[in-house]
Amino acid sequence: KQEVTQIPAALSVPEGENLVLNCSFTDSAIYNLQWFRQDPGKGLTSLLLIQSSQREQTSGRLNASLDKSSGRSTLYIAASQPGDSATYLCAVNINYGQNFVFGPGTRLSVLP
């Protein structure tokens, strides 16, 4: 059974720091991996989608990498801002349907 973990569970950094969030999955047979952001009391907003054949994706200050063989993905946030404070979740697509398995999330606080 596919399991997804995220480390750390919570992170607090001063504004301007570069930071890395980690996502690990137990079964490398995935179709793609998606990073989301969730603000308190809100839905999930997609940040980046990496297909299984890709190594990384970039959007603005965000860069996500994927290493299928080792079952890992990282989300790199450059020059963090207080507006980046949220919970970040990763999810792996384990078949062509809608079977996504989510990690528990990393709660990020960026202090001004």
Place this chain on the structure above:
Amino acid sequence: NAGVTQTPKFQVLKTGQSMTLQCAQDMNHEYMSWYRQDPGMGLRLIHYSVGAGITDQGEVPNGYNVSRSTTEDFPLRLLSAAPSQTSVYFCASRGYLSTQYFGPGTRLTVL
């Protein structure tokens, strides 16, 4: 584009009552799904659909029913509400191997 819409935003039920959570998308996506999010449990898949007329069970399907008569709509029915179904419910949709879009959620309390 409205994206993925969900109604209602909040709902309080008594044990044993039934209700339907509505979900609609206007992006012509084939794939739609329902998740529940609970503290300490993360997001868990309840039911999903890969197209009109096709549905399947996810990780936690018991106590819920779905149907998909059109591409746009994917309602979730609670047959006989129980306190264990108190949760936040999210609907999502996507195209084939593409980005998954989520609705704003329905916060359900069962007394």
